[in-house]
Amino acid sequence: MNHVVNPLTNHVANHSLLTESLSFSCHLGECRSELLPLLSEVSKVVSREGSLSKTLKLVLELMQKHLQVTRAMISLYDASCDQIFIHESFGLSREESEKGVYYPGEGITGKVVETRQPIIVPVIADEPLFLNRTGSWDRNLDSRLSFICVPIMRGMKVMGTIGVERLYNNRQLLHLDLEVLGIIATTIAQAVELHLLERAHKQVLQAQSARLNSELKEKFKPSNIIGNSxxxxxxxxxxxxxxxxxxxxxxxxxxxxxxxxxxxxxxxxxxxxxxxxxxxxxxxxxxxxxxxxxxxxxxxxxxxxxxxxxxxxxxxxxxxxxxxxxxxxxxxxxxxxxxxxxxxxxxxxxxxxxxxxxxxxxxxxxxxxxxxxxxxxxxxxxxxxxxxxxxxxxPLRERGNDILLLAEHFNAYFAKEQQVDVPTIATPALNLLLSYDWPGNVRELENLMERAVLLAEGGVIHSYNLPNGLQPAVLGELGGQSGLEARLSLMEYEIIVESLSRHQGNMSKAAAQLGLTRRMLGLRMAKYRLNYKDYRCGG
Structure with a gap:
């Protein structure tokens, strides 16, 4: 099981403790006389100007050289997407590093970010929190490795973690290396913070750029023309x-x-x-x-x-x-x-x-x-x-859903002109508008909607409020019937189409809603030459 360790709050004082620990480490069978040179070199690397990636690569190389780690990774926490991702690593392939993405609280790395506490795992194989998300850990080869993970902090703000995997013959050295990693984390913290601030600034700029591009597109679109096709x-x-x-x-x-x-x-x-x-x-x-x-x-x-x-x-x-x-x-x-x-x-x-x-x-x-x-x-x-x-x-027939945008625009315009509430355009009516060829283009649609708003009943523009020229051939034929018969046929047609659209072509559900058997619905659909496949999603 893992051991949660209180965070190191004063690394200046720890330098003296570390010095005392060096001779002690030699008695444990593993002399760490190079720890002070390691910290000195890390400090020099961080103080140089350069990209964070270059700096962290050098820090990892120093850790490998002086601590003989099997694998090491420095992960950063992106608060904008609430994710932790490996920024630089040692002992991992590029593909493995790209898989190392965690949410706060997820796995050991996520737990360290969430709690802001370092964690020691004496034996990785025994730790249920170890997810091996990168896929780099091999149970047969790495079963005796230990894992140390410390947070990178600025004040009370956690910005990432340093994690290392290593074989320890003497487990007492785990705490010594924890102190070393804590000091390194503090040393690189400012550079990490600046990188994250710059990254956040770039994201803001990208968002602004996307918004400006959207505004420019809107600017290109004249206010007197409707359509986004x-x-x-x-x-x-x-x-x-x-x-x-x-x-x-x-x-x-x-x-x-x-x-x-x-x-x-x-x-x-x-x-x-x-x-x-x-x-x-x-x-x-x-x-x-x-x-x-x-x-x-x-x-x-x-x-x-x-x-x-x-x-x-x-x-x-x-x-x-x-x-x-x-x-x-x-x-x-x-x-x-x-x-x-x-x-x-x-x-x-x-x-x-x-x-x-x-x-x-x-x-x-x-x-x-x-x-x-x-x-x-x-x-x-x-x-x-x-x-x-x-x-x-x-031509309007090549403008896709602009037909619906224009129809809604004219619908609202003529409703206001005629001092009535804006009617809803029923689904069958919308389908007819989309399937029509529009030889008269926008002018024809404008005239048609003015008429439809006048004919709307109960606050709805039905398909039978549209001219016969828009109706399917079978309904055009019904238009030759007596007024009442034609009107009833058009209403029945619209009700069936509305139900088929609502249930995405499912005849059983449409029939149940209409209080019909599936066979009765099928007969009525045949009458109007309707095919349930035309109302399926994506159909």
């Missing part, structure tokens, strides 16, 4: 990179993906955010009007021009002009737009006076401009002027 993260990074430049940006993507929101994010994160943000949809007006809207006109320039009017380029001076659906412009307007981009000047209709403007141009289109250039419907030189920094917005 990987597809959108790359868009946010592109927005962040181009916002602070004056570069012309071409925003590409299907109708309804939110190209205007991206343009807005670029403007309001740019150096011209204080200037105007003028939006113009190139497909919203007849060709005869677009030129006047973009460049302005003088009084009498055409029938109905009763006064001078500034165009969008003049209005955007000092700020940003967003040209949406730029692929819809006629060849004549394309030519004038190219000149403005190149020369930053234009003339109003009915005037020969050139007007200089300082405008950043952002353009967007759902068209394939490359294909239009090949067909000759879009000017190649204008395309290259606009396509300096393209950003492609992914």
């Amino acid at each position: 990987k597809a959108m993260q790359s868009v946010y990074m592109m927005i962040d990179k181009v916002s602070h430049a004056r570069t012309t940006v071409l925003i590409l993507g299907e109708s309804g993906v939110g190209k205007e929101r991206v343009a807005s994010a670029i403007h309001y994160n740019s150096s011209c955010a204080h200037g105007p943000f003028i939006k113009f949809n190139c497909a919203s007006l007849p060709e005869s009007v677009i030129e006047s809207e973009l460049f302005g006109h003088e009084k009498g320039a055409f029938t109905g021009a009763v006064a001078r009017r500034a165009g969008r380029f003049e209005e955007a001076h000092g700020g940003t002009l967003f040209l949406d659906e730029v692929g819809e412009l006629s060849p004549a307007v394309q030519a004038k737009l190219l000149r403005v981009i190149q020369e930053r000047c234009f003339e109003r209709l009915g005037s020969n006076e050139s007007i200089k403007v300082n405008v950043r141009i952002l353009a967007a289109t759902h068209c394939d401009l490359t294909e239009m250039v090949e067909k000759g419907t879009f000017r190649e030189d204008l395309f290259y002027r606009l396509n300096v920094f393209p950003i492609t917005i992914p």
Whole structure:
């Protein structure tokens, strides 16, 4: 069994006791005349500047040389994770050292840290607390070894341990070596404390760095755009990179993906955010009007021009002009737009006076401009002027769980607008939202949620509150039934799906919850073409 020894509190006094013990040790058959040189050399090693690992390696080498230990290890206590791990060792392989991890109170090393008391184990083989976690101890070869473990202390704070394994022919030498290890522990204590403080500081810095990286990711994400999908993260990074430049940006993507929101994010994160943000949809007006809207006109320039009017380029001076659906412009307007981009000047209709403007141009289109250039419907030189920094917005169907985030956002927004409590979106309804292809993208989802909030019953948006286009084919067919029959079928479908989802596809449990036999549930599932496998975890 082990012997707990009171900690050595005054190692200065122990030096004189140690000196008296040296001659006594020789009478025990093992002369320790080198102990004072050992302590002197340890003191010199610790006083030198260097890493703690290098210092402790030298200390272990000195212990092996002067104390002839079989194995020795210096373990440190990391309070942040409440673990004790071997920092440096002698007689252990790297793999064995890495296994030497303990919690306070666990094994002999953990007991020393927990109690802050040194422990002597006269015979390791007889000690139940000895865990041999490193796997280095061999019962056949090492059965007679003893083990000494002392705490490394600074004041009342324990920072680690020194442990040694050795064969003692005379057990009285155990207490002498305990004193030696105690003095070494005190000698290295300050260096260990500084190392642990530095380690803790690094951990704080790493935590701060991780937090800052998280904040930077959040910073990249514009406040006016919802979504955390990987597809959108790359868009946010592109927005962040181009916002602070004056570069012309071409925003590409299907109708309804939110190209205007991206343009807005670029403007309001740019150096011209204080200037105007003028939006113009190139497909919203007849060709005869677009030129006047973009460049302005003088009084009498055409029938109905009763006064001078500034165009969008003049209005955007000092700020940003967003040209949406730029692929819809006629060849004549394309030519004038190219000149403005190149020369930053234009003339109003009915005037020969050139007007200089300082405008950043952002353009967007759902068209394939490359294909239009090949067909000759879009000017190649204008395309290259606009396509300096393209950003492609992914369609909603490629944004995964962003669909649910957007649905919840619109749900809350329209509930507030309609002055009702925010309804819960039932699981079957969420499943339909996720499985739908969203040809109209975010705009379609927004319109759908406005309708769903109006139709919600009892504070819940059910699957039957969603348009027939979202329903599975079998429910779409049921939509052709009479109103009541279709309504009852949709409700039954939702109840079954809800139960299958709750029980992760377990038909027996779902049937029991619904008060049906497994066979009856199976028939109803067949009616709606439901498969229990689709509701299993990970399925």
